[in-house]
Structure formats: C-alpha cells, structure tokens
Amino acid sequence: MIPKAEIHCHIEGAADPELVVAQARKYNVDVSDIIQDGAFVWNDFSEFLKCFDGAAALFRTSDDYALLSETYLTQLASTGCIYSEVFISTDHARMIGISERDYIDGLAEGMTQAKQKHGIEARMIATGLRHEGPESVLRAATYIAENPHPLVTGFGMGGDERMHHPKDLAPGFDVARDAGLAITTHAGEFGGADSVRDSLTYLKPSRIGHGVRAIEDPALVHELADKQIVLECCPGSNIALSVYDSFDEHPFMALRDAGVPVTLNSDDPPHFHTSLAREYDIAATEFGLNEDELRDITRTAIKAAFVDEDTRATLLTKIDA
Template identity: 45%
Template sequence: MMLPKIELHLHLEGAAPPAFIRGLAREKSIDINGIFDERGRYRFDSFRQFLKVYEAATSALTTPDDYARLTRAVLEESAASGVAYCETFISPDFCGGGDLGAWQDYLHAIREAAAPFDPQGITLRGIATCIRHFGPDRARQAARCAMETAGDWLVGFGMGGDENTGQPKDYAYAFDMAREAGLRLTAHAGEWRGPDAVRDTIRDLRVDRIGHGVRAIEDLALVDELAERGTVLECCPGSNIALGLYPGWRRHPINELDRRGVRVTVSTDDPPFFDTTMAREYDRLAEAFDWDDGQLRRIARTALDAAFCDGETRARILKRLEPGHA
C-alpha cells in the first residue's frame, strides 16, 4: 500500500529526468554531454558544480512547449510515488528571461500540461522564484512577473540558488512586492549557511516557510523559536545527504527537529540529481527512524496544512490523504 504524499519543495527543471534533457538537447543540437556521467546520470561533486550542471541542463529548455513536455514527465514520476499534491518552483529567469509576456506564455503551457493530471489524482501549483546568485535587481524583475500572474495557480514566491550570495535583506524589496500581490512566501535558508541564516530570512523576508532550514538544529534556541512560531521547514533529506551536508540518513536532523516540535515536511528538491523519489524518501525515513504509517501520514498532513493553495483545493486534497485513498 502506497501512502499519499504532499510535496512542497520541488524545482521543476531540477526534476527533469536526464534522458529527457539529453533527448531535448539532441533535438536542438545543443552539446551538454559533459554534464552526464558514464551511466547517463547528472555529474557533479560539489554544490557549486551542481548549480552549473543544473543551469546547463536548463539551457535545453527553451520554449513553452519544452516546459509543457517537462511538466508531463515530472508529474508522471511524481504520480508513480503517490504524490497527491505538489508545489513546484519555476523561475521567470529560466522561463522567458524575465520578460512578462514570455513568462505568461510559459505559465500557460505548464498549467495546460498539468490540468489533465488533476482528475487522475495529482494536483500541481506553482511558486515563482528568484535566483539568489543572479542578484537583487533580477529578483525584483522576477517578483514583478510573479505579481502580474498571481492567482489560483501561481500561489507563492520564493528564492533558490546559492545561499552564500548576499544577505536575505538584499532581497526584501522583491519579497515585499510579492507579498503585496497576495502571494505566500518561502525561501531557501539554513542549508549552506548556519542557524543565523534562518533567523535573518524569517526576520527580513517574513516568509511563511523555510526551504531546507535543517541547520537550525545547531542552535536549540532557534529550534524552540521555530516550534513556537509554527514555522514550516521544507526538508529534503535525500538532497542534503547527496550533497554531503550529512553523512547518512540516521545523521539527518529531521527526526530531532520533529521530536522538538518543529513542523517538518518531506520533499525531494531535485530528485534525479540526487537519485531519489518521494517514495524513496519515505522508505529511507521509515528505515532510519522507525517512522510508521501514522507518522508519515502526520507529516503529509502538516505539508498540506502548510500548502499555499486555497481552502477549496486543500479540502479536496485532504480527501486523498484519507486511508481509503492510499
């Protein structure tokens, strides 16, 4: 029996299967063979190299139709893992180079591709993201695109990229723009920087959720604060382990954070890069921490409660989490 799952932290381009990107590059005579290893997987040995490989892979995605095809491929993979609802990060920088008209075309293509999956049991919503290492000016441009397309499908604004670039406050204007448009907010923090990065992000960007956030465990006062505030962490254990942040599943802090009352969720981040799926994340967590079905269902419910979708959508998805739907 496969438990239904809720995923809140999935980069659309980062979820592209290597074979899909290779095929697309071949169709367009784009030479990116250097990003794959001898087994055809993405090849990188550090976070900075991962970012370069990620952006090289994304270079094969050049049209709205490419993103429509990508969306179908990603949702097929997610559905196979039992995902009932997913929020995916998509960036105006990658989808149209920050041009509003082009961004609207890309969003339309992604939405159209996702629509047929809803009756089949998996609902997709979008979170527009700025790319931190592209700088604050580009972040404002991304926020402007997000503002103009906010609604029932594009439900949030966030920030990914290299956490070691700049400070959260540098991007506050972009986040203020998104907030004024009614978008919910999330940002990567506490992955490559320590607990202070989580504090600064919550204070300066006033986000609803934190992407990763696991290094909060290094400051138990912050852990208590997160628990008291009810701040949700979008934890991606397989990603953290693959990138060397932790040496193995039993050393990952998600269990301790949960034990101390922090609202944790489980996602895959960039699953083919890290050789993971949502089903595999659940299996590894059950093995590492003896999490049973009841615990995993509670994690999924926490994620649904923290989802940025409207109440009607949340109520509909909740029915998919009931035991009879597993």
C-alpha cells in the same frame, strides 16, 4: 500506498536524464559531459550547478515546459503523490529566450494535463535568484504581482544563500506578499542558523526551504516550533550535497521531536539520485517513521500548501481515504 505530497522541488531540476537526452536530440546538443550511463554526473556543488544549467537549457519553448511538468507530475502520481509544488524562475525563462508568460503557461498546461489524467494537484512558486541580487528578486516578484496566474500561488527565493543579506532582499518579498502570494525562502542549507533567523526577521515566510541547520541554535528551534514555521526538508539532497555526511547525523527527527513541523521533499531529484518516494522510504528506514507518521508528514505538507481552502480540504480527505 501512502499518499504523498511535495512542497519543495525545482521544476528544471526534476527533468530526468531520459527526458533531457530526448531534448538534447531535439536541439542537436551534446550532453555527454553531464549525462553518462543514463545518470547525471557531477562531483561538487559547482559541477552540480553546471549540470543543472545544462539540462535546464534544453527546455526552450512553452511546449517543452508543458512536457516537463506533465512528465514529472505523472511520475509523482504513479507513486501515490496527491499534491506537488514546484519552484519556477521567470529570470531563467528570460535568459533562455522564452517569455515569462509562455514559460508559465507551458508549465500550467502540463499541470492541467497531469491533473486530468492522474488526479494530481499542482501549483507553482515563483522565485528570485538570490545570487543575482536584490534587483533580481524584486523583478521576479513584480512580474508575478503584475501578471497573476491562478496556479502561481507562492513566492520564494533560490540560489546561493550565502550571498546578500535577507534585509536587502526584503523589498521583493514585500511586493509578493502585498499581491497575495504566500511566502517561503531557502535558508539553513549552506547557511547556518543565522540564515534562518535573518530570513524569519526580514522576509517573514510561513515556510523555510531546507531549514535544517536551525538545529545549531536551540532557541531558534524553539521559535520555529512555537510559530509553527514549516520546514521543507530534503534529506536525500542534504546527503548528496554533503550538508551532512550520513542520515544518522541528519537533524530531521530532532527537529520533529522538538515540535517543528517537517515535510519530505526531493529538491532536484534525478541529480541527487532520489525521488519523493525514496524520501518517504528514507523516513521509514533511516528515521524509523511508521505509516501513520508518514501520513502525518503528508498532512503537514497539505496544511502548509499554498492552495485555497477548498482544495486543501479535498486533499486532506485523500490522505485518510
């Protein structure tokens, strides 16, 4: 089994339908509008967001979040994953009525249990909500900066990248960076190459979430390769959301061949009928990567991971074990 690593996954979006249905029973909520025949149902991006929010709203306590993170990490470990980073949202926690601390502590407890039982290492990336504006991003960054947690090692931003210019969102990223958090951000998914370029200029990330539409600007591709900016690629998600119509059109291999560091990730796996294991299968069957090349993809993810150097060294030894 090829060792795998994932550095781009939204934790609420990782809850599979079976777990969501169990949570719905717990809270006596009807989820027949978002889950049918054991699968999430949606037809466009707006419906996906409704589906995502409906599922996420069923995790309401610290124990719920411990269950969510342990369940997901256990699933990953069973397919050979040695490391996972998940995006979290303290704004989401507040909106559902749970404190930021209880939210993070619950997720951390699940991560600790998964590591003890299955050996999988995990970290959290706090995020601001772009569509909520600069205040949301600054608030999220300030909370994490003032309330550090050993498993929260990065800061990023989710939400609609077509809203708010990165220059206006930079203050939050400056707070996070000054607090010692590593930086990533979503760009180049629904926004084009300019979204990636502006993010590099104003937010100064070491990684870009998605980033695939950088391919539309050859000079930008050269810059990404030259600076070794890692792309958190999510091919299955890109096809599900019609960023590209087919894997033949997907620029994963073109970016890789140009020297841009690329990784494989599942984004919101059950919503997009994918998993980290399937993303590695896509890379093998659709992109033609062999086992050694897939191990190199994992190695790229571990080298880009937001972890201390001792942990990184330990994880790297597992790839070739």
